[in-house]
Amino acid sequence: MSESSIRSPGQGEGGNGEGGKREPAGRERAGISRRSCLKALGAAGCTVLSVGAGKAHAARNFSGWPDRFGMLVDLTECVGCRGCEAACNRANGLPAPEVPFDEKSVFEEKRRPTASAFTVVNRYSPKDGPRGPVYRKVQCNHCNEPGCASACPVRAYTKTPEGAVLYDKELCFGCRYCMVACPFYAPAYDYGSALDPRIEKCTFCHERVKAGGIPACAEACPVEAVRFGRRKDLITLARERIRKHPGRYVDRVFGEHEVGGTGWLYLSGVPFEQVDFPTDLPDKPLVEQTKGFLSAVPLVLVLWPAVLGLCYSAKRYKEEER
């Protein structure tokens, strides 16, 4: 097949040189269609390659919004008062909880954020820990390159320059891919409304932050176990604390590099896996894991039909010639 298709243009040109006027009309048409087909094929290939290259270039050079905000959670400071949960509830106008916020029986089981509680505090008694319990606040970590956003087919998620990963429920159609994609199990689905699909999660109090304020949970925390600030300043602060108190902290700032870095950072006095942090996460953003495959999809979708079409037309041309 390939030999005939390569040779046939030569034959055509030869014929043209001898006397173009004698060329049969059908053959001329077939030649044009083959040439335009090749042209289109080349153009499509170039476009796909250049788009791919452009995107890869942009992703390499962009290391996140420079002045984005973050949060530093110091697990050694938290006393489990649940003041952050109450403040979050109030700031977001969420429904009143089934049990009051000063009720400690909720610590009996490990909770996840839900559509009516964007943050929850869990209690742990790690074996390597201090005598008392260790409390861990759970919510969306506002990744630098969010897995939820890369999984969302309708681009309902946005990473803002301020640092928040926001969700637009107007765009969402309820596929819940984001819930699967999130390594921290942060997005929660509102199963109560069948006709109005909705994901709920921490908004990093985006409106308050844009207005010059501080997220409600950080404002409420009595010990600044949750500290709001520029992400780069918080990393410096966290490193400084580890340096000053090496016996108090594990030498790791969780979220500095995990899945490409998260907006929320954590310091702990016990190994992170003992307080249910996913410690097997890659340092590369999750989107990097799928980018290779997904970038091949348009290539296959565009080029494969074109290649098959070319083969088909070449075959038909040969048959017509015969």
Added chain:
Amino acid sequence: MNPGTILAIVLCAAISVLSIPAAGAGGSAPAPSPRGKMPGSVVLGSLASEYGPVAFDHAAHLKEAGGCAECHHQHGTGETLECRKCHSVDPAAFRAAVRVERFRPCRECHSSSLSRTELSRPALKAAYHRACFRCHREVGSVGEDPKGCTEMCHERRKFAGTEPR
């Protein structure tokens, strides 16, 4: 040796001799005893909003702690900041700031509102609470029991969302 040089040497000597007793008097003057001026109890209420002010029994805490430095971290503790963070380098301001007979109120260094950029020291609310939890957490009275907020120190004023549905 010309008379000018001799005069200068004599003057320098005189000044140094005169200044020694003055410095000695200043240093050895009995500073007022901290215990003499110590408050028996104080009401910590400058931040009170959701929770009521705290009636703090200072005398009882001193007796339990056995020393000022357990809570007041200005001098003599590992948590101390560099001198110049609190004391201005201007000599006059330094002398005014270093008053051994009293501790500076917490709010002079710890701002009552949270800053988005100044992260070097905790704000007033956290400074208070951390000072309390340093001991109370260890004895398990707060860390083990989140109800401690209103059981031990604060009277609850309003705390939206705490009422059962």
